[in-house]
Amino acid sequence: MTEPATLTSRPVHRVEDLFRELQDRNSRRTDRMFAWLMAAQWVFAVGYALWSTPYTWSAGQRFLHPHVLAAVVLGAVLTSLPVALVVVAPGRALTRHVIAVAQMLWSALLIHVTGGRLETHFHVLGSLAFIAFYRDWRVMPGAVLTLTADHFVRGLLWPESVYGVADAAWWRFLEHGAWTMFEVVFLVLACIAAERDRWRWAEGQVEIEQLSAKLDEQRTVLACQSDASQEGVLVVSASRVALSANRRFKEIFGEPPGDFQPDVEALRASAMRNVVDPKQFIDKVAEIYQQPDCEATDLLQFLDGRVIERYTAPVRSQTGGYIGRGWYFRDVTERVRADAEVRALNAELEQRGAALAAANRELEQRVRELKQTQDQLLLADRLSSLGRVAAGIGHEINNPLTYVLGNLEEIRRLDGLSSEVRELLGEAIEGSERVRRIVGGLKSISRATPEQREPVDLHATLDSTIRMTSNEIRHRGRLIRDFGPVPRIEGDPSRMAQVFLNLIVNATQALTGEREGGNFISIKTYTRASGDAVVEIEDSGEGIPPERIPRLFDPFFTTKAVGVGTGLGLSICHGIVSAHGGAIEVESVWGAGSRFRVVLPPLRGAPVVPAPVIARRGHAAVERRSLLLVDDDSRLLRAVKRTLVRDYDVEACEGGRAALEVLATGRRFDVILCDLHMPDLTGMDFHRRLRDDFPGLERTVIFMSGGAFTPEATRFVRDCPNPSIEKPVDLVELDKLISQIYEAARSAAPAAATASDAMPALHAPPPD
Amino acid sequence: MRVPRALFAGVILVWAGLGVCGSLLLERYNATPGERGPVPPHWPEATRLERTPGRPVLAVFAHPECPCTRATLEVLGEIAAQLRGALDLEVVIVDDVADPDRGEIAARARAIPGVRVVIDHDQAEAHRFGALTSGHTVLYGGDGALRFAGGITDARGQVGASAGRAQITALVRLDRTDRDRRGAGATPVFGCELVAQEQSVP
Numbered sequence: 001m002t003e004p005a006t007l008t009s010r011p012v013h014r015v016e017d018l019f020r021e022l023q024d025r026n027s028r029r030t031d032r033m034f035a036w037l038m039a040a041q042w043v044f045a046v047g048y049a050l051w052s053t054p055y056t057w058s059a060g061q062r063f064l065h066p067h068v069l070a071a072v073v074l075g076a077v078l079t080s081l082p083v084a085l086v087v088v089a090p091g092r093a094l095t096r097h098v099i100a101v102a103q104m105l106w107s108a109l110l111i112h113v114t115g116g117r118l119e120t121h122f123h124v125l126g127s128l129a130f131i132a133f134y135r136d137w138r139v140m141p142g143a144v145l146t147l148t149a150d151h152f153v154r155g156l157l158w159p160e161s162v163y164g165v166a167d168a169a170w171w172r173f174l175e176h177g178a179w180t181m182f183e184v185v186f187l188v189l190a191c192i193a194a195e196r197d198r199w200r201w202a203e204g205q206v207e208i209e210q211l212s213a214k215l216d217e218q219r220t221v222l223a224c225q226s227d228a229s230q231e232g233v234l235v236v237s238a239s240r241v242a243l244s245a246n247r248r249f250k251e252i253f254g255e256p257p258g259d260f261q262p263d264v265e266a267l268r269a270s271a272m273r274n275v276v277d278p279k280q281f282i283d284k285v286a287e288i289y290q291q292p293d294c295e296a297t298d299l300l301q302f303l304d305g306r307v308i309e310r311y312t313a314p315v316r317s318q319t320g321g322y323i324g325r326g327w328y329f330r331d332v333t334e335r336v337r338a339d340a341e342v343r344a345l346n347a348e349l350e351q352r353g354a355a356l357a358a359a360n361r362e363l364e365q366r367v368r369e370l371k372q373t374q375d376q377l378l379l380a381d382r383l384s385s386l387g388r389v390a391a392g393i394g395h396e397i398n399n400p401l402t403y404v405l406g407n408l409e410e411i412r413r414l415d416g417l418s419s420e421v422r423e424l425l426g427e428a429i430e431g432s433e434r435v436r437r438i439v440g441g442l443k444s445i446s447r448a449t450p451e452q453r454e455p456v457d458l459h460a461t462l463d464s465t466i467r468m469t470s471n472e473i474r475h476r477g478r479l480i481r482d483f484g485p486v487p488r489i490e491g492d493p494s495r496m497a498q499v500f501l502n503l504i505v506n507a508t509q510a511l512t513g514e515r516e517g518g519n520f521i522s523i524k525t526y527t528r529a530s531g532d533a534v535v536e537i538e539d540s541g542e543g544i545p546p547e548r549i550p551r552l553f554d555p556f557f558t559t560k561a562v563g564v565g566t567g568l569g570l571s572i573c574h575g576i577v578s579a580h581g582g583a584i585e586v587e588s589v590w591g592a593g594s595r596f597r598v599v600l601p602p603l604r605g606a607p608v609v610p611a612p613v614i615a616r617r618g619h620a621a622v623e624r625r626s627l628l629l630v631d632d633d634s635r636l637l638r639a640v641k642r643t644l645v646r647d648y649d650v651e652a653c654e655g656g657r658a659a660l661e662v663l664a665t666g667r668r669f670d671v672i673l674c675d676l677h678m679p680d681l682t683g684m685d686f687h688r689r690l691r692d693d694f695p696g697l698e699r700t701v702i703f704m705s706g707g708a709f710t711p712e713a714t715r716f717v718r719d720c721p722n723p724s725i726e727k728p729v730d731l732v733e734l735d736k737l738i739s740q741i742y743e744a745a746r747s748a749a750p751a752a753a754t755a756s757d758a759m760p761a762l763h764a765p766p767p768d
Numbered sequence: 769m770r771v772p773r774a775l776f777a778g779v780i781l782v783w784a785g786l787g788v789c790g791s792l793l794l795e796r797y798n799a800t801p802g803e804r805g806p807v808p809p810h811w812p813e814a815t816r817l818e819r820t821p822g823r824p825v826l827a828v829f830a831h832p833e834c835p836c837t838r839a840t841l842e843v844l845g846e847i848a849a850q851l852r853g854a855l856d857l858e859v860v861i862v863d864d865v866a867d868p869d870r871g872e873i874a875a876r877a878r879a880i881p882g883v884r885v886v887i888d889h890d891q892a893e894a895h896r897f898g899a900l901t902s903g904h905t906v907l908y909g910g911d912g913a914l915r916f917a918g919g920i921t922d923a924r925g926q927v928g929a930s931a932g933r934a935q936i937t938a939l940v941r942l943d944r945t946d947r948d949r950r951g952a953g954a955t956p957v958f959g960c961e962l963v964a965q966e967q968s969v970p
Binding site: 052053054055056057058059060061062065066067070073074077078080081094098101102105108109112115116117118150153154157158 | 783784786792796831863902923925927928
């Protein structure tokens with residue numbers, strides 16, 4: 001036996017077992033063949049002997065030929081043991097050896113029976129080849145030995161029958177043996193080669209067994225893994241036969257867990273029963289099979305509500321050969337649901353984000369506005385402080401200025417003054433007027449008065465403003481006054497006057513160049529359909545460049561020369577109007593003029609005030625009225641008395657106590673003109689005393705004020721129905737107030753309040 | 769099925785013995801030549817066989833039904849082919865039965881080209897030439913002297929090359945090319961008995 005060189009990984013005993021098993025199988029097969037061959041040879045030998053040499057003769061007598069006898073008896077002997085061994089011990093080495101020897105003896109017998117024919121000698125060669133069927137070279141020596149021994153013995157005994165000569169040398173058998181050996185050598189080599197092949201085959205077989213076992217193991221592991229997977233897996237071969245399907249696949253498609261159905265069509269039909277849209281399902285499958293390399297993913301909606309993700313990809317061997325197609329199914333119902341929820345949440349989040357952004361923008365805007373407002377407030381506060389200082393100074397100047405101006409006026413009325421004196425007097429009066437205007441402007445540059453809330457007659461406010469500015473307007477253009485019906489508004493008349501003054505002065509200053517038909521300023525009032533009162537101030541000036549319009553109301557934004565404007569005017573106007581709940585609108589055409597429109601909400605329930613009739617001074621036809629003048633400044637008392645004495649019966653008292661004493665004497669006056677700020681008894685105290693001691697008289701009081709208001713005085717003026725007038729006293733205004741008080745006192749006591757309502761306050765803020 | 773080793777060995781030995789003995793017996797039978805009578809050293813004048821003076825003549829005596837003689841005739845055919853026309857050939861069917869067509873040997877002999885078949889009814893020729901066994905062959909030279917007497921097969925019914933055939937071939941060629949005579953050759957004869965004898969059956 002050819003032992004293998006090495007066998008490390010393969011178990012040797014298994015290879016040996018397989019080797020022997022194969023050898024045994026081959027031996028048994030060959031044994032059986034020889035058993036039949038022996039029987040056939042026997043039959044042939046007997047038949048041939050009977051046919052060829054049935055008798056032997058002695059002259060006329062015949063006898064059974066010894067060949068027949070030999071064929072029958074010797075044939076039986078030669079056949080018997082091999083056949084018996086094949087039956088009793090098939091595959092055993094002994095059986096082979098006996099058969100080999102017997103077959104050689106058979107060759108000898110047949111050669112004899114057939115008369116030593118050359119053809120029969122080939123039986124020897126054929127038999128040796130046949131013996132080689134055992135693929136066991138060990139049987140060869142026995143056969144060869146038998147053959148050689150036969151020749152040797154016969155050569156010794158009957159040389160001529162073997163070698164054709166009677167005196168053949170004793171070693172001639174070796175020559176015949178050598179010829180036989182010539183064949184046997186090849187047969188032995190073939191047997192050895194066959195044995196080696198058989199060993200290799202056994203090794204290969206063991207290797208296959210090992211690989212198969214390993215494959216089984218891997219397949220089992222794979223099956224375990226596959227079954228443990230949450231993904232349903234189906235593998236379909238290139239010829240559309242389902243190769244494998246895991247447990248999860250069967251679960252997903254409701255297949256029975258046990259047997260696997262390799263029929264793809266049946267699987268497909270089963271799948272189509274599950275899905276909502278079978279057509280889409282089958283179309284997709286057909287499309288994918290059109291492209292062997294295609295990888296695809298889609299979602300399958302199942303009838304029971306599940307959503308299954310289907311993924312498919314070609315399955316290829318390690319060398320890239322196309323094996324088939326894998327189909328992978330995953331239940332993504334929960335994921336899809338969660339995705340939808342996440343999407344919805346995202347959408348909501350985005351929405352909220354957008355809202356937040358909008359709110360942020362609004363907040364920023366508000367903060368900006370607040371900042372602006374704060375800036376304005378800071379400014380206003382600063383100006384207000386300045387105004388308080390200015391008002392204090394103004395008060396101190398006003399009293400002397402009142403009697404200076406009054407006295408100058410009195411002097412001018414005197415007769416017999418030379419023209420030179422009159423000229424000097426005129427200049428003095430003009431200078432004094434200028435001082436008065438400056439002081440007035442100082443007071444109202446930043447009216448310390450907090451926001452008042454009272455019904456405001458816009459026409460009256462406009463009138464007083466126009467009056468203040470008419471001189472300037474006249475020099476530059478014509479004033480067009482077009483007042484329509486407007487409701488009264490609620491607010492601070494002085495503040496409103498400040499706004500209008502500012503706008504009118506700005507309009508006046510805009511009238512720089514000459515234009516066809518002359519420059520003009522148009523002041524127009526009307527009521528909008530919404531009920532808002534509108535004051536429109538238009539000029540034919542140079543207009544505002546469009547790029548400046550947005551910054552028009554910014555504080556300290558000015559286009560005027562240094563010293564002409566502070567840049568606060570329109571900003572303050574805007575703040576005032578906004579504080580009144582209104583708005584300022586601007587329309588401007590560069591080079592053609594501007595139009596500012598102040599829109600104010602009406603006083604709730606206020607009737608529309610008709611266009612007024614302009615009042616004039618002078619009431620010659622009226623009876624003389626009595627007037628009690630109360631002030632702590634004796635020079636002021638004298639000056640005012642001199643001024644008023646022509647139209648009124650004037651009794652002047654220095655201080656409130658003196659006035660109370662006069663009244664205590666029983667004297668009564670139509671109107672009491674009382675200074676608000678007096679050292680011993682203030683105007684407020686005096687008013688209280690009147691109310692207490694002389695009820696009714698307190699309604700006839702008109703207060704005079706220098707402008708310096710204490711908070712208490714401010715409150716008092718706001719709450720008290722009595723009118724007040726600024727120093728230096730404007731006689732026209734005073735006339736009007738006296739008339740009103742007089743008329744009110746005459747008609748009825750309760751009507752006194754109404755009179756104060758109708759009183760316009762005449763604060764005159766300086767133009768910006 | 770377990771067979772005791774000793775029994776096995778015994779059976780095999782017996783079997784081998786039987787086989788060997790049987791084979792030896794068969795071989796002995798095959799290799800045992802038949803009887804030969806005295807052969808005249810010169811061509812007898814009384815014979816019915818024909819002889820052309822100056823030409824060698826070969827005569828084979830055959831039993832009409834002897835199976836072994838088939839081999840002899842086969843060898844004769846080979847000799848005839850080999851020595852074509854160099855000698856005369858005669859086959860003498862030795863028969864004690866008055867049936868000239870008995871057996872196959874006569875027919876086979878006639879089939880060999882150039883062979884003259886003589887029926888020896890009374891076995892006179894067989895006795896004359898000392899032929900006691902079928903296959904007995906005699907060769908006389910052109911001068912009528914006996915050159916060879918014996919069988920031309922090496923065993924019973926054994927065809928192929930044989931000592932007798934080799935001698936005959938050589939003798940005929942010598943006879944033709946070199947007249948120098950070296951004495952008659954002799955080989956055993958294998959075949960059935962031509963003349964019944966008391967000890968003729970082995």
